[in-house]
Amino acid sequence: MTTASVSLGASVSSQSRFMQLALAAFLGIFVMGFVGFSHIDAVHNAAHDYRHSMAFPCH
């Protein structure tokens, strides 16, 4: 599984690499957290069918 030797942005330092990947992951968590888990009524109503269809805790 770890055989993909060519990586994206291979030239960056390992610390910078970690920070950038962590940043991307947190951005993803924030985006899906906001759309799928936000308690704001308007956001809930807009994504209502989506939340149910994803089995996210809803209502």
Next chain:
Amino acid sequence: MNLFRNVVFIAAIAGLVAGVVLACMQAYATVPLILKAEVYEQAGGGHEHEHAAAPAAPADATSGNAMSSAAPAANSMSAATPASAEAAAPAEDEGWAPADGLERFAFSVLANIVTGIGFALILVAVSEFAGGIGNWRQGVFWGLAGFAVFTLAPGLGLPPELPAMPAADLTERQIWWWATVAATAAGLGLITFRKSLPLAILAVALIVAPHIVGAPQPDSYKTAIPEGLHHQFVVAVTVTNLVFWLVLGAVVGVVRGRFTGTATSLRDSFA
């Protein structure tokens, strides 16, 4: 920020494709069932058991059913006319909601694409730590892992639910959902990337632990929704999510392969 830019680029394409695919599947498989359930919800006057019992404090985080207590207006998203939605609005501070039909569908598609990109960002970033998804086949396996983490594991304790179904406190359920996702992801990661028996045992413990703790459950399971309709919905949600994750992983593999120009040479490298 070269790497970050590449990750976002790949995630945007994969999330867009998989999100559109999921939205199409939902339009045929899950949304019709949600609309059916809302008919039951309305037939019950919109005051299902727990909903009726919920205190009238919509924004109160400790009252998970508060949002459901605003059910009359929420229901209106399916069958009611905008006029009746307005009529219901003063009773509960329900807030804005998309109009039925095209607008409601459009927002579902938008939610699918935006969160598709969110899931893709997580998938690409995490997989890069493990060397990256080299081709569509590796992507399919990563997609299976994503399905297990984000759908299967939380779905065991908190099965997909239809409107008007009783449920425990919203915040508690969300906390359990996230904790289960985190524990399952950590467990699968330990099993896959650490070749050590004690760590594998720890991994199994991590995966099992949330289900021993148990998901927050409602006081009563009494609902107007027929068992058959709910079962159909659980199957539809699970299968559509499975396809979504397989597509997401595969597209990430293909796009990333194009990006690095190594798709063919890595084709058989998995397992």
